[in-house]
Amino acid sequence: MAQKTKELMALTGNEAAAYAMKQINPDVVAAYPITPQTELMQTFAQYVADGLVDTELVAVESEHSAMSACVGAAAGGARTMTATSSQGLALMWEVLYIASGLRLPIVMSVVNRALSAPINIHGDHSDSMGARDSGWIQLWSENAQEVYDNLIQAVRIAEEVFLPVMVNLDGFIISHGVEVVETLPDDTVKEFVGERKSPYRLLDIDHPITVGALDLQDYYMEHKRSQAEAMRTAMPTILKVGKEFEGIAGRNYEAVENYRLEDAELVVVALGSTCGTAKDAIDELREEGIEAGLLKIRVFRPFPWEEIKSALGSKKAVAVMDRAEGMSAVGGPLFHEIRSCLYDLTNRPLTVNYIYGLGGRDVAIEDIKKVFYDLVSIAKLGKVEDFYRYLGVRE
Amino acid sequence: MQEMLEIRWHARGGQGAKTAALLLAEALMGEGTYVQAFPEYGPERMGAPMRSYDRISSKPIRLHTSIKTPDVIIILDPSLLTDPSTMEGLKEDGIILVNTVEDPKTVREKYHIKGRKIYTLNASQLAQEELKRDLASVPMLGALIKVTGLRSLEVFLHHIRKELERKFAHRPEVIESNLKLYKRAYMEVKGE
Amino acid sequence: MKLTDKSQGWKELPIGGIIPGGGTSRAYKTGTWRTGKKPVWHPERCIQCLSCWIYCPDDAIFITEDGKRADFNYEYCKGCGICARECPAKPEKAIEMVDELR
Numbered sequence: 001m002a003q004k005t006k007e008l009m010a011l012t013g014n015e016a017a018a019y020a021m022k023q024i025n026p027d028v029v030a031a032y033p034i035t036p037q038t039e040l041m042q043t044f045a046q047y048v049a050d051g052l053v054d055t056e057l058v059a060v061e062s063e064h065s066a067m068s069a070c071v072g073a074a075a076g077g078a079r080t081m082t083a084t085s086s087q088g089l090a091l092m093w094e095v096l097y098i099a100s101g102l103r104l105p106i107v108m109s110v111v112n113r114a115l116s117a118p119i120n121i122h123g124d125h126s127d128s129m130g131a132r133d134s135g136w137i138q139l140w141s142e143n144a145q146e147v148y149d150n151l152i153q154a155v156r157i158a159e160e161v162f163l164p165v166m167v168n169l170d171g172f173i174i175s176h177g178v179e180v181v182e183t184l185p186d187d188t189v190k191e192f193v194g195e196r197k198s199p200y201r202l203l204d205i206d207h208p209i210t211v212g213a214l215d216l217q218d219y220y221m222e223h224k225r226s227q228a229e230a231m232r233t234a235m236p237t238i239l240k241v242g243k244e245f246e247g248i249a250g251r252n253y254e255a256v257e258n259y260r261l262e263d264a265e266l267v268v269v270a271l272g273s274t275c276g277t278a279k280d281a282i283d284e285l286r287e288e289g290i291e292a293g294l295l296k297i298r299v300f301r302p303f304p305w306e307e308i309k310s311a312l313g314s315k316k317a318v319a320v321m322d323r324a325e326g327m328s329a330v331g332g333p334l335f336h337e338i339r340s341c342l343y344d345l346t347n348r349p350l351t352v353n354y355i356y357g358l359g360g361r362d363v364a365i366e367d368i369k370k371v372f373y374d375l376v377s378i379a380k381l382g383k384v385e386d387f388y389r390y391l392g393v394r395e
Numbered sequence: 396m397q398e399m400l401e402i403r404w405h406a407r408g409g410q411g412a413k414t415a416a417l418l419l420a421e422a423l424m425g426e427g428t429y430v431q432a433f434p435e436y437g438p439e440r441m442g443a444p445m446r447s448y449d450r451i452s453s454k455p456i457r458l459h460t461s462i463k464t465p466d467v468i469i470i471l472d473p474s475l476l477t478d479p480s481t482m483e484g485l486k487e488d489g490i491i492l493v494n495t496v497e498d499p500k501t502v503r504e505k506y507h508i509k510g511r512k513i514y515t516l517n518a519s520q521l522a523q524e525e526l527k528r529d530l531a532s533v534p535m536l537g538a539l540i541k542v543t544g545l546r547s548l549e550v551f552l553h554h555i556r557k558e559l560e561r562k563f564a565h566r567p568e569v570i571e572s573n574l575k576l577y578k579r580a581y582m583e584v585k586g587e
Numbered sequence: 588m589k590l591t592d593k594s595q596g597w598k599e600l601p602i603g604g605i606i607p608g609g610g611t612s613r614a615y616k617t618g619t620w621r622t623g624k625k626p627v628w629h630p631e632r633c634i635q636c637l638s639c640w641i642y643c644p645d646d647a648i649f650i651t652e653d654g655k656r657a658d659f660n661y662e663y664c665k666g667c668g669i670c671a672r673e674c675p676a677k678p679e680k681a682i683e684m685v686d687e688l689r
Binding site for chain 1: 593595596597598600601602603604605606607608609610611
Binding site: 008009010012121122143170172173174176177178179180273274276277279280362363364365 | 413416417420421424425429430431432433434436455456457458459460461463
């Protein structure tokens with residue numbers, strides 16, 4: 001039964017991703033199950049079994065094989081998708097770099113989960129943060145609606161800039177939580193994603209190519225420079241696709257989202273599901289007279305340098321929330337990039353880093369409010385005494 | 396309806412509390428009602444204590460955090476009432492809905508519950524009779540509709556039928572027995 | 588096709604290290620790699636089993652239109668000696684490695 005109108009559905013984040021995949025109808029999906037991604041692929045596999053998609057679903061024996069099969073399929077010219085989590089993403093590691101280095105537009109949902117050890121199945125950002133240098137575009141989703149919307153946009157972005165895209169959603173919090181999602185008609189999605197066009201296809205025997213040739217001192221650096229350029233110039237395409245998507249869905253997508261930021265003095269910067277909780281916290285703080293605001297990072301790769309600079313430039317104090325421990329001994333990965341981008345400003349805000357929510361640790365409104373109260377003190381004091389902090393950890 | 400109603404389910408792995416919480420959200424969604432439902436797993440083990448949550452609101456829900464001060468707690472295994480954390484944060488005028496063979500007065504005395512409104516239903520037996528399985532979570536949904544007045548029985552059954560038809564497209568035989576169970580639970584739930 | 592043109596900047600190269608066009612290894616004359624020894628074919632001892640053609644890691648053995656082995660194509664022979672080692676002809680092998688000074 002084709003969906004002919006926009007429809008409100010109660011879906012988990014995993015179901016929202018699977019539903020988007022059904023409407024995208026990719027040529028090839030190769031995946032291996034892992035908590036909390038399992039339900040996503042199970043739902044999609046049911047669509048395949050029911051004949052609702054034309055996808056060749058390749059059940060493989062590991063995530064390394066999953067991404068390898070995706071590389072082969074995408075090089076062959078197929079629109080290719082997959083999904084994973086945590087250890088699964090870690091096992092894909094070397095192949096992630098091959099996918100991006102070969103400039104293959106693979107789209108992958110990453111249901112973010114903590115990495116072992118100690119073993120943990122719950123949501124944090126360690127997996128995707130570790131993959132931040134792998135050459136994949138990273139889109140982050142606050143809720144199930146954004147999972148659905150981001151995934152549809154990801155296909156277009158990947159195929160226009162020839163880079164793979166991962167769409168991130170918080171494990172359990174989003175993947176297993178039911179929320180109201182407005183889905184688009186099947187034809188609208190079909191028309192939006194269009195047909196994959198590729199200048200090179202391994203299976204085009206009339207125009208043979210070599211993929212994956214040895215590339216040594218004499219060419220490797222030029223190829224990497226060209227790959228870096230694709231990432232450097234991807235943002236206008238991401239924004240253009242976001243605009244077009246707004247045209248069909250009525251929902252606005254930029255590199256970052258500002259919430260009550262314009263007149264804010266104190267700002268929290270975050271990714272993913274925490275942003276929703278932060279919005280409610282900010283509304284309460286505004287009632288208390290605290291000028292709080294949120295900068296939500298939607299596009300983490302490419303890093304929205306200019307957008308962040310202009311959003312945070314005039315602020316008094318900024319707290320950067322990392323749901324991953326970078327083990328750098330001096331703070332999390334998001335913090336370092338945000339802080340680096342503020343360096344060029346004449347009036348830099350004071351910055352502080354909070355590591356939070358590791359291994360699925362719950363983040364309540366009170367936790368976010370505590371961060372803002374800390375920012376009030378920092379702004380009053382005019383300096384940050386210890387910039388690398390933990391939120392919600394037992395001392 | 397107040398702006399947001401928060402429900403916390405207390406159960407053991409395998410009793411269907413996650414599925415029930417999700418199904419409730421799906422059945423109540425739409426026409427200006429926003430919903431959120433999510434489980435809180437430890438390790439996913441049959442018999443281990445687990446919780447799941449529902450938020451039902453007249454405004455879009457942005458929060459992504461567990462429910463600490465619920466309006467309603469639903470207890471699928473009464474032995475969970477011996478754990479003090481089960482009652483934690485329940486509002487003073489909150490509702491306790493328990494799957495038990497006992498009546499509300501006995502539950503109040505046995506577990507020393509002060510205040511709040513207690514409702515009971517022998518949900519396990521009802522489920523056993525209609526579904527031939529101890530899926531106590533199913534009738535508890537019917538009882539919940541009665542004690543909260545979230546929807547009329549007719550409207551609820553109309554919406555949940557659509558959800559069941561979608562979910563059990565491959566097993567249509569279970570739909571009628573589920574619907575019958577909701578109705579019986581709606582009628583048989585007892586208050587003080 | 589020029590394979591060793593290193594004047595191309597990164598903007599001119601196909602993306603992802605892709606090499607468009609098939610059969611590019613033909614332009615790569617590996618025969619220059621031979622150091623010291625080269626194989627010599629003795630047609631009168633050859634039993635036409637084609638083992639040498641199967642074992643040759645490059646494209647150094649000509650095959651005629653009727654499927655018979657012909658002489659070596661020294662443009663591609665790296666002098667590895669696998670053909671001589673594998674040649675089953677008896678009592679004397681049909682391929683012999685000889686000194687090559689150049």
